[in-house]
Structure formats: structure tokens, C-alpha cells
Amino acid sequence: MIVRLGVNIDHVATIRNARGSSYPEPVRAAELALAAGADGITAHLREDRRHISDADIAVLTELCLKRGKPLNFEMAVTDEMVGIALQARPHAACLVPERREEVTTEGGLDVVRGQNAITVATTQLREAGSRVSLFIEADPAQIRAAHAVGAQVIELHTGAYCDAARAGEVERAKAILERLKTGAALASSLGLEVHAGHGIDYATVKPIAAIPQIAELNIGHFLIGEAIFVGLPQAIQRMRVLMDAARHEAAA
Numbered sequence: 001m002i003v004r005l006g007v008n009i010d011h012v013a014t015i016r017n018a019r020g021s022s023y024p025e026p027v028r029a030a031e032l033a034l035a036a037g038a039d040g041i042t043a044h045l046r047e048d049r050r051h052i053s054d055a056d057i058a059v060l061t062e063l064c065l066k067r068g069k070p071l072n073f074e075m076a077v078t079d080e081m082v083g084i085a086l087q088a089r090p091h092a093a094c095l096v097p098e099r100r101e102e103v104t105t106e107g108g109l110d111v112v113r114g115q116n117a118i119t120v121a122t123t124q125l126r127e128a129g130s131r132v133s134l135f136i137e138a139d140p141a142q143i144r145a146a147h148a149v150g151a152q153v154i155e156l157h158t159g160a161y162c163d164a165a166r167a168g169e170v171e172r173a174k175a176i177l178e179r180l181k182t183g184a185a186l187a188s189s190l191g192l193e194v195h196a197g198h199g200i201d202y203a204t205v206k207p208i209a210a211i212p213q214i215a216e217l218n219i220g221h222f223l224i225g226e227a228i229f230v231g232l233p234q235a236i237q238r239m240r241v242l243m244d245a246a247r248h249e250a251a252a
């Protein structure tokens with residue numbers, strides 16, 4: 001099974017927003033990403049709108065519909081975001097924790113503690129036709145709770161693994177990777193589709209892509225950064241090659 005690649009274009013919007021200008025346009029990056037072989041587009045409409053804007057959601061939705069590719073809408077579990085998602089009806093809604101002061105999404109969603117609110121949001125989003133994914137740590141209690149609230153997908157947070165691997169903390173990285181593997185197997189045994197993302201680069205993608213239950217990786221920051229040097233299509237194509245190689249090597 002090939003692992004799908006969802007390209008997160010938030011940081012194209014970050015550059016645009018840094019100057020309050022109209023460019024670079026996230027939708028142009030999304031179009032280029034799909035043409036280069038991305039299997040879908042991911043975008044996070046944050047409460048503070050520091051990445052994409054409400055208007056971006058409309059044009060990204062239109063583009064993905066036109067290209068027949070999924071839009072994965074990352075969102076906090078708030079009335080405002082659920083309302084926007086119910087209007088936009090993206091292919092997928094990925095519920096993430098969100099704190100205003102964080103630099104990026106830190107840690108996974110606490111589905112165990114937020115069970116009631118997450119059940120309500122999941123039910124509404126599913127009824128509107130979106131696949132619901134929960135961005136969580138590879139913790140068995142969180143995975144079981146994700147299943148219990150009715151999510152169809154979990155996205156495992158790979159940030160800690162990538163940080164440890166990049167820092168050369170070999171034993172720590174190995175232990176976190178084992179948790180990701182066990183978590184993916186547990187989720188799959190419960191009937192959940194397993195995705196993964198956060199912090200992935202060329203150096204960390206292969207061990208993650210080799211986990212057999214993982215169906216999709218969502219990658220943003222590294223690809224947009226790499227695009228400065230080699231262009232977005234080339235960055236995406238190289239990531240794809242590494243993902244496919246990891247799967248083939250794992251199956252061999």
C-alpha cells in the first residue's frame with residue numbers, strides 16, 4: 001500500500017501574512033503541490049488566522065473539488081471552527097488542540113478529557129459528510145477514546161520523534177518510534193485509519209512511512225522551507241520517493 005502525501009500549505013500563508021500582502025497565494029502552492037503528485041491539501045484555520053484566512057478556505061475547497069483531491073481542514077474544537085467546517089464541508093476535518101501563544105500545534109488533542117465536546121463536534125462533522133480525524137499522541141488511552149467518540153481516522157503526532165531523531169537522541173527516538181508503531185497497530189485493530197504528521201523532513205520520513213498501518217502523512221513546514229531552495233514540485237517529489245522507498249524496503 002502506497003502512503004498518501006497531504007501537503008500542508010499554511011506557511012505559504014505565513015509568508016504572505018508577514019507583509020499583509022496578497023502574495024504568495026496559498027492556493028497557487030496547493031495547485032502546484034497537486035500537480036507535483038500531492039494526494040491532498042492540508043490547511044489549518046487558526047483562531048488568530050495567523051496562517052490561512054477564511055477566504056483561503058473557500059478557494060482551497062473549490063480547487064480541491066475541481067481537481068478531485070481531498071482537502072484536510074485542521075481545526076480547533078470550537079463552535080466558531082465547527083460552524084465554518086459545517087459550511088465548507090471539507091473532505092476531512094482534523095481536530096487539533098490549539099493555544100493562542102503556541103508556535104505550532106504542541107502535543108495531541110486530549111480526547112480522554114475532552115470526550116463530550118469532541119463527540120458532539122465529531123457527530124456534527126460526520127453528519128455534514130466530512131471524515132473526522134483526531135490529532136493525538138500515540139497513547140493507547142487516547143486512541144481508544146478516539147474510537148469511542150466516533151472518529152474514523154487518527155493522525156499520530158510525530159513531532160517528538162522527529163525532534164529526538166534530529167537531535168541525535170538515538171535511544172529516545174527509538175522508544176518514541178516504538179510507541180508510534182504500537183499505536184498505529186492498536187488503532188488499525190479498532191478499525192481506525194491511521195495518518196501521521198508534524199515535524200517530518202527527509203531525514204525522518206522513512207521510519208514513519210515504513211509503519212505498515214499508516215495510510216497518509218501530512219507534511220508542511222519542511223516542504224515549504226525546502227521549496228525556497230529547490231522549488232515546491234521538486235521538494236514534494238523527493239519526499240514521495242523517500243516515502244515509497246520506505247514502504248518497498250519494509251515490505252521486502
Ligand code: PXP
Nearest residue numbers: 105135197198199218219220221
Ligand atoms: N498535522 C497536523 C495535525 C498539524 O497540526 C501540522 C502542523 O500544522 C502538520 C500535520 C504538519 O506539520 P509540519 O508543518 O511540521 O510538517
